[in-house]
Amino acid sequence: NAGVMQNPRHLVRRRGQEARLRCSPMKGHSHVYWYRQLPEEGLKFMVYLQKENIIDESGMPKERFSAEFPKEGPSILRIQQVVRGDSAAYFCASSEQGRGYTFGSGTRLTVV
Amino acid sequence: KQEVTQIPAALSVPEGENLVLNCSFTDSAIYNLQWFRQDPGKGLTSLLLIQSSQREQTSGRLNASLDKSSGRSTLYIAASQPGDSATYLCAVPPMDSNYQLIWGAGTKLIIKP
Numbered sequence: 001n002a003g004v005m006q007n008p009r010h011l012v013r014r015r016g017q018e019a020r021l022r023c024s025p026m027k028g029h030s031h032v033y034w035y036r037q038l039p040e041e042g043l044k045f046m047v048y049l050q051k052e053n054i055i056d057e058s059g060m061p062k063e064r065f066s067a068e069f070p071k072e073g074p075s076i077l078r079i080q081q082v083v084r085g086d087s088a089a090y091f092c093a094s095s096e097q098g099r100g101y102t103f104g105s106g107t108r109l110t111v112v
Numbered sequence: 113k114q115e116v117t118q119i120p121a122a123l124s125v126p127e128g129e130n131l132v133l134n135c136s137f138t139d140s141a142i143y144n145l146q147w148f149r150q151d152p153g154k155g156l157t158s159l160l161l162i163q164s165s166q167r168e169q170t171s172g173r174l175n176a177s178l179d180k181s182s183g184r185s186t187l188y189i190a191a192s193q194p195g196d197s198a199t200y201l202c203a204v205p206p207m208d209s210n211y212q213l214i215w216g217a218g219t220k221l222i223i224k225p
Contacts, residue, residue, distance in 0.1 A: 033211065042116065042201070042215035091155065103156040
């Protein structure tokens with residue numbers, strides 16, 4: 001079991017470009033969560049997804065950010081028209097319902 | 113609104129010392145409290161989870177306590193080693209959400225050989 005796989009590990013984008021972050025949950029896990037960690041701050045919840053459904057996106061900015069977890073393939077966090085303030089570490093976690101989280105190694109996004 | 117605070121933000125101690133990391137939260141209505149470890153460039157590793165009905169949990173050299181009434185948890189590390197150097201984070205799921213976690217900003221721990 002490879003655990004939660006996130007790629008890429010590091011991503012550099014120029015202002016205005018799009019960033020796509022991928023997360024493959026642990027085998028058998030159907031719940032995926034995305035968190036963002038800004039420099040020197042704690043992690044902040046962004047979105048909770050199950051296969052083909054967004055359950056809670058209350059932590060996601062209303063504009064430019066979107067997330068999906070299709071029936072086949074990884075969960076994708078998409079940031080359009082990135083700005084410098086989007087620079088952060090983005091962590092994905094997965095779980096079976098009612099059980100603890102397993103986190104991935106994160107994607108570190110740098111906007112230049 | 114639940115807020116989680118960790119003090120100190122950074123701590124540097126010689127190898128072999130016992131140490132305590134602190135976590136405080138403003139709303140005592142929690143399901144549980146978790147301590148995580150974050151290594152640079154790596155993901156988060158769950159260390160200990162204390163249910164709201166429990167007072168403490170132990171794993172090896174780690175002991176976590178929970179005092180809901182005062183809104184505090186401590187992580188005790190015995191006989192510290194250089195390999196314990198990492199950032200330690202605590203997190204709680206609020207009662208109105210059993211899947212979200214509210215996080216502290218972490219304590220960066222350095223153990224000097």
